[in-house]
Amino acid sequence: MNESERLSLVEKLHQKGITDKAVLQALNNVERHLFVPTAMQHHAYSDVALPIGYGQTISQPYTVAFMTQSLELNPEDKVLEIGTGSGYQAAILYSMGMKVYSIERQFDIYLRTQKLFDKMEIRAIIRYGDGTIGWEEYSPFNGIIVTAGSPKIPPSLKKQLAVGGRLVIPVGDKNSQSLKIIKKIDENEFEESEIPQFTFVPLIGREGWNQK
Ligand code: SAM
Numbered sequence: 001m002n003e004s005e006r007l008s009l010v011e012k013l014h015q016k017g018i019t020d021k022a023v024l025q026a027l028n029n030v031e032r033h034l035f036v037p038t039a040m041q042h043h044a045y046s047d048v049a050l051p052i053g054y055g056q057t058i059s060q061p062y063t064v065a066f067m068t069q070s071l072e073l074n075p076e077d078k079v080l081e082i083g084t085g086s087g088y089q090a091a092i093l094y095s096m097g098m099k100v101y102s103i104e105r106q107f108d109i110y111l112r113t114q115k116l117f118d119k120m121e122i123r124a125i126i127r128y129g130d131g132t133i134g135w136e137e138y139s140p141f142n143g144i145i146v147t148a149g150s151p152k153i154p155p156s157l158k159k160q161l162a163v164g165g166r167l168v169i170p171v172g173d174k175n176s177q178s179l180k181i182i183k184k185i186d187e188n189e190f191e192e193s194e195i196p197q198f199t200f201v202p203l204i205g206r207e208g209w210n211q212k
Helices: 002-015 021-029 038-043 061-071 088-095 107-120 155-159
Strands: 050-053 056-058 078-082 099-104 125-128 141-146 161-172 177-186 189-198
Touching (some): 002 021, 002 061, 061 088, 061 141, 061 161, 078 088, 088 099
Antiparallel strands (some): 050 056, 161 177, 177 189
16 A cells, blocks of 8 residues: 555656656655654655654655755765654665765654664764854765755855855745755856745754754
């Protein structure tokens, strides 16, 4: 049942404009229902964001697919995710062959996802902390994906991007953001494009929203 539901979700995403075959294959391979709370599992293959507890969400599959496609990564590339959450986005990148680093600021979510990754043998490297300042030790990254909405582009993330790499980040106010895709052309030269109307939970941290 899950398998046919997943396939029809992937077909829907294709119709909505996701054309990257590796991305579609990853969404077909990774079992989203394993990343959502049991009570929500019957919605796992609907194209909607779902609550994962602690006031956080697992992003809508279309958003995951669109952001992943926008990174334009190749297998073996190094990618940093800010906002591990359920681990689904990291699992998609891992299944595509990337070296995945991910940071989560809520300790309980971090612990839960680390346990899930151990169980599923997903070898993404995850850490508890403030992702707005990136992960300098492993930089530069070929791609950086931020899965929470920020009031601005954190300068640390731009710095930790490899030349030729892309940073994908929702930027705006707390209710609505546009998705910015920033390509690093040279150490101090960036090319930027923007797609309107996305909604994410807030990115809270030193270079994001202040903690309340
Ligand atoms: N990528 C996730 C997934 O696949 O389920 C969705 C993540 S959810 C939309 C956003 C996550 O970002 C939340 O778990 C939240 O705790 C986390 N977050 C918010 N601010 C953060 C920060 N400064 N550093 C790291 N994680 C942060």
